[in-house]
Amino acid sequence: MxxxxxxxxxxxxxxxxxxxxxxxxxxxxxxISGNKWRKLKYILAKAEAENKNHLVTFGGTYSNHLVATAAAASRSGLKSTAFVRGEKVKNEMLLLCELFGMYLIFTDRESYKDKPALFEKYFKSDVSAYFIDEGGASTEAxxxxxxxxxxxxxxxxxxxxxxxxxxxxxxxxxxxxxxxxxxxxxxxxxxxxxxxxxxxxxxxxxxxxxxxxxxxxxxxxxxxxxxxxxxxxxxxxxxxxxxxxxxxxxxxxxxxxxxxxxxxxxxxxxxxxxxxxxxxxxxxxxxxx
CATH class of the missing domain: 3.40.50.1100 (Rossmann fold)
Structure with missing residues (x-):
């Protein structure tokens, strides 16, 4: 891909x-637009190397990163979940995420601030889950x-x-x-x-x-x-x-x-x-x- x-x-x-x-x-x-493509390239490679098949990430309701992650996961045969900041809404971007198979968890803004805690709370027992920070920020990116x-x-x-x-x-x-x-x-x-x-x-x-x-x-x-x-x-x-x-x-x-x-x-x-x-x-x- x-x-x-x-x-x-x-x-x-x-x-x-x-x-x-x-x-x-x-x-x-x-x-998987622009710098999102470049950031996800090595993030997905690392996830594969660690035998992870469930991408878990974070973003706002109009996040290009969420769409990119959802699309990349779908094309790679992976599951994807996103913690979405704020109250539950519907829009064009989130529709694309869901069409690409991404599961959305709407999260209040205070809880959203501690992303590792959210990941731990929901996916502690999921050994296949791979944490991707908001925007894909990482050494791989x-x-x-x-x-x-x-x-x-x-x-x-x-x-x-x-x-x-x-x-x-x-x-x-x-x-x-x-x-x-x-x-x-x-x-x-x-x-x-x-x-x-x-x-x-x-x-x-x-x-x-x-x-x-x-x-x-x-x-x-x-x-x-x-x-x-x-x-x-x-x-x-x-x-x-x-x-x-x-x-x-x-x-x-x-x-x-x-x-x-x-x-x-x-x-x-x-x-x-x-x-x-x-x-x-x-x-x-x-x-x-």
Whole structure:
């Protein structure tokens, strides 16, 4: 399932940039999308090596990670269960999870905070159960995301990615360090107080000299938006033909354009943006467009 990968690098035509490129991880798979595909690649390999056939994970009601895990489990002949944060609801994302055979356990927000305790409570006696943290955060996920750098045929002055847990960013930084590149990795946290992501990244990759954090582009916090961001999404997509989502990639591309406007990055700099997929999350905000 993880042998074939289609993620080309394409040049974006935007007036302010001469050398802006995007790594199209959103094209890898419609359901195991972008960085989710890369994170799950080695997570599932480890589960198989440990003879586990029941994937147990965590996420919100519009989680791309839940859909990706459900799809990956189904294609691999595995069972899957998810603890879903909040009260019981029905939506497009959870429908996909259930169609892929995932069992959903809706969990109050306080209990959800202690994920290992939830796993222990429900699956202590299930020797086939395999714990996957929210978003797939793990050493295996970092290894998978580091392969993005290995796939590049060119060297870039700057690489940009959006960040929720920092796992993808850690993988990118690992790839940059291993390949002895001078490339700056620009990470755009999509939640408030995103400075903690530097600490999360350093847990995996202690050498962070190439890391630059931009914490002012969260638009109010995780999954929070503003009319300005939605206008940016509409204009950007209409002008480039590239679909972006309000939670992650729109905030990243907004940051890139704003930083160029402020002369933090130059119009002639060679820039690569990582499109981490997650486009199904748009359905959670369809009423705002």
């Amino acid at each position: 993880f042998e074939k990968l289609y993620s080309p690098v394409e040049k974006l035509k935007l007036a302010a940039f001469n050398k802006l490129f995007v790594k199209r991880d959103d094209l890898i798979d419609p359901y 970092v290894i998978g995301c580091s392969e993005i750098i290995d796939e590049l045929n060119d060297v870039y002055d700057h690489i940009f990615c959006a960040a929720g847990t920092g796992t993808t960013a850690a993988g990118l930084l690992d790839g940059i360090v291993k390949n002895n590149l001078k490339t700056k990795l620009h990470v755009v946290p999509v939640l408030k107080n995103g400075i903690f992501i530097k600490e999360e990244i350093s847990k995996y990759i202690p050498k962070i000299e190439n890391l630059v954090l931009h914490t002012d582009y969260h638009f109010g916090g995780y999954a929070k938006t503003t009319p300005e961001l939605f206008k940016f999404i509409k204009d950007f997509t209409a002008n480039t033909g590239l679909l972006i989502d309000p939670v992650y990639t729109a905030k990243m591309f907004y940051a890139i354009t704003d930083l160029q406007l402020k002369k933090v990055i130059k119009s002639d700099d060679k820039i690569l943006a990582i499109h981490t997929g997650g486009l199904l999350g748009i359905f959670g905000m369809k009423d705002k467009f």
